[in-house]
Amino acid sequence: MSTAPLSSWNDGAARSAILDFVERSADVPPAxxxxxxxxxxxxxxxxPAYVQAMFILARLREQADADPALAARPVVQALxxxxxxxxxxxxxxxxLVDVLLSTHSGLTAEAFAEVAAGxxxxxxxxxxxxxxxxxxxxxxxxxxxxxxGAGFRVFVVTGGGVEFxxxxxxxxxxxxxxxxxxxxxxxxxxRRDGRVVLVRQAKLMGSPNEGAPKALNIQAHVGRRPIFAAGNSAGDREMLEYATTGTHPSLALVVNHDDTEREYAYAGQSVTDPSAEAIADTAARAGWTVVSMRDDWARVFA
Incomplete structure (x- = not known):
């Protein structure tokens, strides 16, 4: 990548908002x-689907090929x-959830990480x-x-599987x-062979990390309110609201997928609440910065 800041961004309101925010955040305590x-x-x-969903389905296909009884289940055939x-x-x-979670149950945390990375x-x-x-x-x-470079600690806060x-x-x-x-x-x-291991079970721990749980889990994991947040769907709304309703300078960034030639064009819906207000509408009402993939990005992929 170029050493110039945001060299893959076209000049425009989104790039200017980011650079302005970084300048304003200089007075925020580093922590x-x-x-x-x-x-x-x-x-x-x-x-066309979440990467982790394709990862799970690839594993399910392998297991179904090796287990005729599993392959015969209507839910597996449909998946x-x-x-x-x-x-x-x-x-x-x-x-449905049980089948999907069972694909990697029984693996240790280390084994799962190795399988996912592979x-x-x-x-x-x-x-x-x-x-x-x-x-x-x-x-x-x-x-x-x-x-x-501006002294931020950066976190990924995802609705996907944390270990993936x-x-x-x-x-x-x-x-x-x-x-x-x-x-x-x-x-x-x-304990396996004299070694303590943590073994995955076919059960979610609490609620999926989408919507309000994103803000709750930021507090539980980070212990501080963010002053910058970026998302692309209605499932990110509460995280962006949380970041922009504190006392410090803040910025909420919404990625708008509107580029059919270089990527895809679609509205960002909440997985857990498909009826939620479209994130673009929320952004317009709240004054958040919307990034047009088509207009604001000179290139898409690294």
Whole structure:
């Protein structure tokens, strides 16, 4: 990347708002310069499906090939056919979630991280035919670099699985696993061959990290209110509100996917609440900064 700040950003209101915010934040105590970023659709491509969803389905396909009884279940057949609606109808939401969580249950935390990192290194995006790790947004990497240079501590706050993102966050974004907040599965304490291990269970730990839980988990994990937050869907609304209703200078950034040629064009919906107000409407009402992928980014992928 260029050494110039935000070199992949076109001149415009979004770039100016970011640079202005960084200048205004210079008077904020260093310990309170906290920035939080959603992951899917904010830092890397989330279409045609969440990367973690494709990772889970790849594992399910392997397991179904090896287990005829599993392959015969209607919910599994629907999932492997790519019909999420039929999968939910076939067995209900509870069975659907159980099947998805069971794909990696029984693995230790270390084994899961190894499996996830290995898959990310080899799997390729169906449209772009590049590894998923190549589909990180170059302008957002520059923004991460700019904020770190201004003394910010940067966190990923994702609705995705925290251990999945931790397996790649340092390599992708320069963000260590201890600075990733996300949805988590329960783990069990076990001793195997004289060694303590934490073993994944087929059960979520609490609620998915989307909506209000993002703000709650920032407090639980970080212990400080962010003054910068970036997202792209209605599931990020509460995190952006939290960041912009404190006492310090703040900035909320919304990535608008409006570029069908270089990526995709779609509205960012909340997974847990599809009826929630569109994030673009919330941003317009709240005065947040909206980033047009088509107009504000000179290039998309790193």
């Amino acid at each position: 309170e310069r906290i920035a939080t970023f959603d992951n899917d659709g904010t830092l890397w491509c989330e279409k 492997l056919a790519g019909d999420l609606g039929a999968a939910a109808h076939a067995g209900g939401t509870e069975e 898959w990310l290194a080899e799997a390729r995006h169906p449209r772009f035919e590049r590894p998923f790790a190549d589909l990180v947004y170059a302008p957002m990497l520059e923004l991460l670099e700019l904020l770190r 993102v931790r397996a790649a966050s340092e390599r992708l974004y320069g963000i260590g696993p201890d600075d990733v907040v996300g949805s988590a599965v329960e783990v069990a304490f076990e």
